[in-house]
Amino acid sequence: MKEVISASRRTDLIAFFFGWLSSVFQKKRARVIGPTNQIYDVDLNPDNVHTLVLWSKNFSSLLENKEGLLDAVRQYVQAYLHFTITGNGGTPIEPGVPSPEYAISQLDPLIKLVGSPERISIRFDPVLFWNEENLPKTNLHFFEKLAPELYSRGLQRVHFSFAQWYRKARIRAERRGFYYYDPPIEEKMKYADYLSEVAAQNQVQLYVCSQTIFSEITGIRPSACIDGRLLQNLHPEKEPVSTKKDKSQRKECRCTESIDIGSYKQSCPHACVYCYASVGAI
Numbered sequence: 001m002k003e004v005i006s007a008s009r010r011t012d013l014i015a016f017f018f019g020w021l022s023s024v025f026q027k028k029r030a031r032v033i034g035p036t037n038q039i040y041d042v043d044l045n046p047d048n049v050h051t052l053v054l055w056s057k058n059f060s061s062l063l064e065n066k067e068g069l070l071d072a073v074r075q076y077v078q079a080y081l082h083f084t085i086t087g088n089g090g091t092p093i094e095p096g097v098p099s100p101e102y103a104i105s106q107l108d109p110l111i112k113l114v115g116s117p118e119r120i121s122i123r124f125d126p127v128l129f130w131n132e133e134n135l136p137k138t139n140l141h142f143f144e145k146l147a148p149e150l151y152s153r154g155l156q157r158v159h160f161s162f163a164q165w166y167r168k169a170r171i172r173a174e175r176r177g178f179y180y181y182d183p184p185i186e187e188k189m190k191y192a193d194y195l196s197e198v199a200a201q202n203q204v205q206l207y208v209c210s211q212t213i214f215s216e217i218t219g220i221r222p223s224a225c226i227d228g229r230l231l232q233n234l235h236p237e238k239e240p241v242s243t244k245k246d247k248s249q250r251k252e253c254r255c256t257e258s259i260d261i262g263s264y265k266q267s268c269p270h271a272c273v274y275c276y277a278s279v280g281a282i
Contacts, residue, residue, distance in 0.1 A: 002050035004226060004241060005042070008262020010035070010277055014056035017266050018069045024261065025072035033263040042261050046075045050241040051231045053258060055082040057089070057097045057270060059106050063113070070113075078235050079114050082159070082225060083107075084123040087142030088272075092176065093128065096270040100142070104149050117154040118234055121225070122146070125209060126163035126274055127191065129181040136181070140191055147202035159223050160195060161209040162188050166276045178273050185213070192217050210252040228256035 007013045013021045024030035030042045052073060054062070059081070062069050073079055085104065089097035097103075111117050124146060129138045150158065165173070165182055173180050183191070192208070196219035199206045207223035208214040215222045224230075228243040235241075242257040249255050267278040 001240060001242060002048055003043070004051050004053060004228065004231060004256070004258035005044065005049055006053045006055070006226060006258040006260040006262075008055060008260050010260060010262035010264050011266040011268045012056050012058070012270055013262050013266070014054055014062055014069075015058040015060075016269055017262075018061035019067040020266075022067045022069040022072045025075065026068070030261045032261050033265050035264060042259050044261075046077070049076055050235065050239055051078045051080055052076050053080045053082065053226055053231075055084070057084045057094070058103070059083065059110055060098075063106060063109050077237070077239075078231070079119065080231060080234070081110060081114060081120045082123055083110065083120060084125060085146060086124060086126070086128075087139040087146065088128070092178070092273070093130075093139075094270060094272045096268075097272065100146070104146075107149070107153055107155070111153060111155075116234070117156070120155055121157040121159055122150055122155060124158055124160045124195075126161055127195075128163050128274065129183055131179040131181060140194070143195055143198050147198050147204050150204055151202040156203065156205050157207065158199065158204050159207045159209050159225055161211050162191075163274045164276070165274070169274050169276060172275075172279070173273050176273060180274075189214065189217065192220060196220050210250050212252045222252075222254055224254035224256060226255040226258045 025044055028045045030044055032040055032042055085100055087100050088094045090099045110120060124143055127140055192214040196206055196217050200219050206220045208220050209223040212222050214220055228241045232241050244257050246255045246257045264278050271279040
């Protein structure tokens with residue numbers, strides 16, 4: 001059975017490591033340093049790859065064919081995109097991320113590239129709350145601007161979660177003077193209900209990522225960001241692929257099996273304050 005290749009949950013390969021990514025696709029093999037410093041080789045021969053799942057906050061390198069990345073991706077039968085748009089791009093929260101307006105401008109060419117809006121998921125992730133000059137702030141309401149843009153293009157899948165403040169992120173926030181607020185669960189349930197209402201108004205389906213409690217709300221489903229059943233259905237030849245749970249992911253994660261070719265050693269210059277991975281120095 002062919003493999004699903006993820007590039008990548010661990011860092012933004014598309015935005016910052018596109019030269020390396022293009023080269024491993026061209027060589028049809030990648031040597032990867034895993035989360036526990038184990039080194040493994042990944043077969044990237046197109047004959048053995050079911051789907052490339054590409055994750056980014058900026059797909060310009062792909063669209064512009066930088067370092068031949070687009071040509072390299074076109075060797076593969078199917079690409080599925082996870083495009084993160086939070087509304088915080090270009091702010092101190094996501095200093096290295098393009099503006100949301102620029103991100104939205106990439107949607108039409110990306111749909112053309114992958115052949116269908118069904119092969120793109122939008123990640124409104126994470127939903128954040130913070131205090132700035134003694135005033136409460138959030139990106140929650142940006143969804144009211146984002147959802148109609150998705151509806152007008154036939155984009156129906158949106159994955160979201162509320163920020164989880166891991167120790168690394170808490171230290172980074174403190175160092176930058178970022179005063180985050182982590183609401184209690186009752187408050188988050190109200191915010192999730194609001195997101196569900198906005199999604200319904202715009203015929204968008206919400207999926208919550210590894211926070212299953214919010215799937216109790218009407219209109220919100222638990223997420224499988226890499227969903228073997230969906231990828232099989234979208235595949236041009238309907239080729240079968242694993243639908244087993246990916247045991248390397250969190251307990252509440254419903255993703256099916258894939259092989260990630262990114263590394264936490266590839267420090268991400270987006271430098272998002274909330275990130276659980278390694279970020280560049282900003």
